[in-house]
Structure formats: structure tokens, C-alpha cells
Amino acid sequence: MNEKKFEQLFRAARAEPAPAPAQDFEARVMRTVHRQLAGQEASMLEQLSAMLPRLAAGAAVVIALCLATDLCLSSFVQPDLSAGLNQLAEQWLFAAK
Amino acid sequence: MSDDDAELLARIRNGAADDFSELVQRHQSQVFAILYRYERDRGRLEDLAQDTFIKAWRSLPQFDGRAPFAHWLSRIAVNVALDHLRKTKRQRNEIGLADLGEDALDWLRGADEVDSRQAAELLAVAMRELSPAEQVVITMQELEGHSIKEICVRTGSSSVAVRVRAMRARQKLRKVLERMTEETKLK
Numbered sequence: 001m002n003e004k005k006f007e008q009l010f011r012a013a014r015a016e017p018a019p020a021p022a023q024d025f026e027a028r029v030m031r032t033v034h035r036q037l038a039g040q041e042a043s044m045l046e047q048l049s050a051m052l053p054r055l056a057a058g059a060a061v062v063i064a065l066c067l068a069t070d071l072c073l074s075s076f077v078q079p080d081l082s083a084g085l086n087q088l089a090e091q092w093l094f095a096a097k
Numbered sequence: 098m099s100d101d102d103a104e105l106l107a108r109i110r111n112g113a114a115d116d117f118s119e120l121v122q123r124h125q126s127q128v129f130a131i132l133y134r135y136e137r138d139r140g141r142l143e144d145l146a147q148d149t150f151i152k153a154w155r156s157l158p159q160f161d162g163r164a165p166f167a168h169w170l171s172r173i174a175v176n177v178a179l180d181h182l183r184k185t186k187r188q189r190n191e192i193g194l195a196d197l198g199e200d201a202l203d204w205l206r207g208a209d210e211v212d213s214r215q216a217a218e219l220l221a222v223a224m225r226e227l228s229p230a231e232q233v234v235i236t237m238q239e240l241e242g243h244s245i246k247e248i249c250v251r252t253g254s255s256s257v258a259v260r261v262r263a264m265r266a267r268q269k270l271r272k273v274l275e276r277m278t279e280e281t282k283l284k
Binding site for chain 2: 021
């Protein structure tokens with residue numbers, strides 16, 4: 001095949017127009033975009049809900065540690081545990097009374 | 098980047114996702130024109146165009162605005178086309194003279210004229226024997242009229258790689274077309 005014929009083929013093919021997009025093409029793209037956005041929101045919720053048991057366990061450990069520390073400290077200051085607890089109750093729990 | 102595109106992109110980044118539809122409307126013809134060089138089936142063409150816009154949507158945070166949005170989008174379209182060619186390469190690397198119209202066959206037999214549609218179909222069939230990377234380079238150079246430099250930018254390949262691919266692609270295409278001519282004359 002000579003160069004002239006080869007070039008003629010390219011020249012002719014170059015002139016072919018591409019088909020126009022369908023009327024609803026843009027709507028189709030936007031439907032997929034919205035689906036992806038909804039998917040992202042759902043996955044954020046899923047991540048949060050997956051973290052909740054760990055958060056709850058962590059909070060329980062912190063509360064237990066606080067209670068233990070408080071009890072230990074008060075037992076150093078007050079050898080009598082019940083007196084210490086009474087004082088604690090008076091000071092903190094029923095302070096408003 | 099045109100000011101209109103910049104303004105629109107800023108709105109989309111600030112959460113106005115629906116404004117992306119305007120961006121699609123503005124650039125859909127350009128995307129179809131690029132992809133039609135690689136996929137002539139209407140349904141698959143629309144799927145590829147949709148893939149291009151969805152990839153652009155997902156990658157918007159990475160778009161830095163240094164190049165025009167249209168260039169950035171065309172690079173995504175070329176990558177989508179390249180992936181598509183790689184996926185379909187195994188299924189269609191045989192020459193299909195049966196796929197061609199009578200005008201294209203006449204032109205191969207020696208007729209002077211060939212219309213644009215027949216020429217594009219003939220090239221599409223002949224290009225099946227090229228590697229996907231060669232198809233992209235020869236299409237961008239010969240059908241879209243891009244310079245070597247532009248092809249480098251849009252494909253992310255080096256200048257040497259693009260030149261070598263373009264040269265190989267031309268040689269292979271010429272051989273394929275010569276073979277097709279021989280086969281057509283024998284019929």
C-alpha cells in the first residue's frame with residue numbers, strides 16, 4: 001500500500017463525526033454520582049457503628065479505673081472504708097442537699 | 098482552565114454536587130469524540146463515557162487546576178480507552194473482513210474514494226492487530242492531529258516511547274492493510 005493511499009485512509013477517517021450523546025446521558029451520570037454519594041454516607045455510618053462497641057468498652061474501663069483510683073486514694077486517707085465512702089457521698093453525691 | 102469551569106469546579110468542591118451535571122453537559126461531546134475512535138458500538142461507547150465522568154468525579158480533589166479541565170478530562174478518557182482496549186484485546190485480534198462494508202472492500206481493491214465512515218471502520222478493524230498502546234498513539238497522532246508533545250502529556254509516556262510506538266504502529270498498520278488488500282483481491 002503506497003503512502004498516498006495510506007494517508008487518504010486517515011484523512012477520510014478523521015472526517016467522521018462522533019455520535020452525539022444520548023439526551024439522558026448527563027442524567028445517567030448524575031444518578032451514578034448520587035448513588036456513590038449515598039454509599040459514602042452509608043459507609044461513614046457503618047464505620048461509626050463498628051467503632052461503638054470499642055468506644056463503650058473503653059469508656060467502661062476508664063470509669064472502672066477512676067473508681068478504683070478513688071477508692072485506693074480514699075483508703076490511704078481514711079483507713080475506714082465505710083467512713084471514706086460516707087464522706088465521699090456527702091461531699092459529692094449529696095452536695096446539693 | 099476557562100473561568101466558567103473554574104467557578105463551577107469551586108462550587109462542586111464546596112458541596113454543590115448537582116453542579117457536576119453542568120460540567121458533564123459542557124464536556125460530553127469532547128469525551129464522546131475521543132472514545133469513539135476506540136469503540137464504535139453505541140452502548141459500549143456510552144458506558145465508557147460514563148466511566149470517564151465517574152472517574153473524573155472521584156478524582157476531582159486531585160485536580161490542581163494548573164492545566165485546563167478539558168485536558169485533564171481527556172487524559173482520563175484516554176486512560177479509560179486504554180483499559181478498555183486491554184480488556185477487549187484478547188477477544189478481537191483477528192482481522193474481520195466480514196465486518197467491512199462494500200465501499201471499504203472496493204477501496205482496498207483499488208477504488209479511488211472511500212467515505213469517512215467506511216474508512217474509520219476499516220481502520221478500526223486493521224487496528225485490532227496493534228497493541229493497545231500503539232492504537233492510542235496512532236489514533237491521537239493521525240486521527241486527532243495531536244503532536245508528539247501533546248501525546249506525551251496526555252498519555253504520560255516519554256517522547257521516545259511515543260515516537261517508537263507511532264513508527265511501529267504505522268508499519269504494522271500498513272502490513273495489515275496490505276494483507277487485507279491481498280485477501281480482498283482473492284475473494
